[in-house]
Amino acid sequence: MSLVKNLSLIFKCVPDGLPIPGKHLVVEDRPSNISRAPDGGFVTRNLYCSLDPYMRLMLIESSTRHYRRPFVLGQPIRSLSVAEVIASSHPDFPTGSMIRASLPIQQYSVVTNEDPSMLGGATSNGSIRVLPQSLSPLMCPPFWIGPLGMPGLTAFSSIYEIGRIQPGETIFISAAAGAVGQIVGQICKLEGLRVIGSVGSDEKVDLLVNELGFDAAFKYRQESTSSALQRLAPAGLDIYYDNVGGQTLEDALASMAQDGRIIVCGMISQYNSTYKSTTSESTYGVKNLFQLVGQNLEMRGFQVGHRDFGPKHMKDHEEKTLRWIEERKLQAVMSEVRGIQHGADAFVGMLQGESVGKAILRIWADDEEGTHRNFPSFHRIS
Known part of the structure; x- marks a missing residue:
């Protein structure tokens, strides 16, 4: 051998x-x-x-x-x-x-x-x-x-299934320059939404605004999410796309408009904590979850392999994404x-x-x- x-x-x-x-x-x-x-x-x-x-x-x-x-x-x-x-x-x-x-x-x-x-x-x-x-x-x-793989399908299926996006709405995306966030933002722009993103560097702010067409972006290490959302979305958020969790989720909750939707894709700020998944211990506990009641919010997590997400949207995702790339509408x-x-x-x-x-x-x-x-x-x- x-x-x-x-x-x-x-x-x-x-x-x-x-x-x-x-x-x-x-x-x-x-x-x-x-x-x-x-x-x-x-x-x-x-x-x-x-x-x-x-x-x-x-x-x-x-x-x-x-x-x-x-x-x-x-x-x-x-x-x-x-x-x-x-x-x-x-x-x-x-x-x-x-x-x-x-x-x-x-x-x-x-x-x-x-x-x-x-x-x-x-x-x-x-x-x-x-x-x-x-x-x-x-x-x-x-x-x-x-974009034609798991990250793209994750973005596509969740914004239509949970987000139920509509033209004129405002969406905030954390980790917006990541594999999923960049696709979420570009699809939402194609669908007529106002798109705000948070990122970790000036390079990524420039990418979102000047290359991917986001309406606004901010560097979370320089400005708190709470302050940035008060400045960029004073009327509140219709949708928050959460890739981060922790303090960012708490601040987004405080900025949600009535009947808003929160799409929980990931919580990378918690991934390196030392907690065991069988316990309730974590590095950050979100303190304002009553906003879900007061603002009549919907907050839902998902797995892209679930029947209502990837399998349901796979054909539509591939056809549209291929066309958007060919038409240079999606990077x-x-x-x-x-x-x-x-x-x-x-x-x-x-x-x-x-x-x-x-x-x-x-x-x-x-x-x-x-x-x-x-x-x-x-x-x-x-």
């Missing part, structure tokens, strides 16, 4: 707070036999892996009760990925095809017929997807793990880190807000042997 080098991003131990590269997440060689596809399976050369905040919630003890299955200690962490099939014994995934699937973050993967990605529902976009062979030059494969802002050897740093940097737009790990650096596809680069490359 001939084994090849296969660098992989390994879940080494459970972090207590922010993960530390080289301690909690480690890049190791896990040699693999890629010369022959297993019966009913295939072998992939992995190209692009998605880095998303929710993955931090899976770096927990296997016994912890949680809505997401924990990553397996000592094994590569998984994410939605774009890969090339290099050997196959499965008729639906022929050699040479490009696919989107939930795969381990590593250079090569051997996918058997018992792999989670082969069983359907392993990704928020359903089971493995073979990508179209002919697309406009405006499209590149990583779009299928960005896909991405930050790409090149080389799996930088995978742990890229993951932690994403959690700390260092990326702009969708965080992508490009497995193969340009100077590595075997890099033979020259896909277009993105808005941001680091």
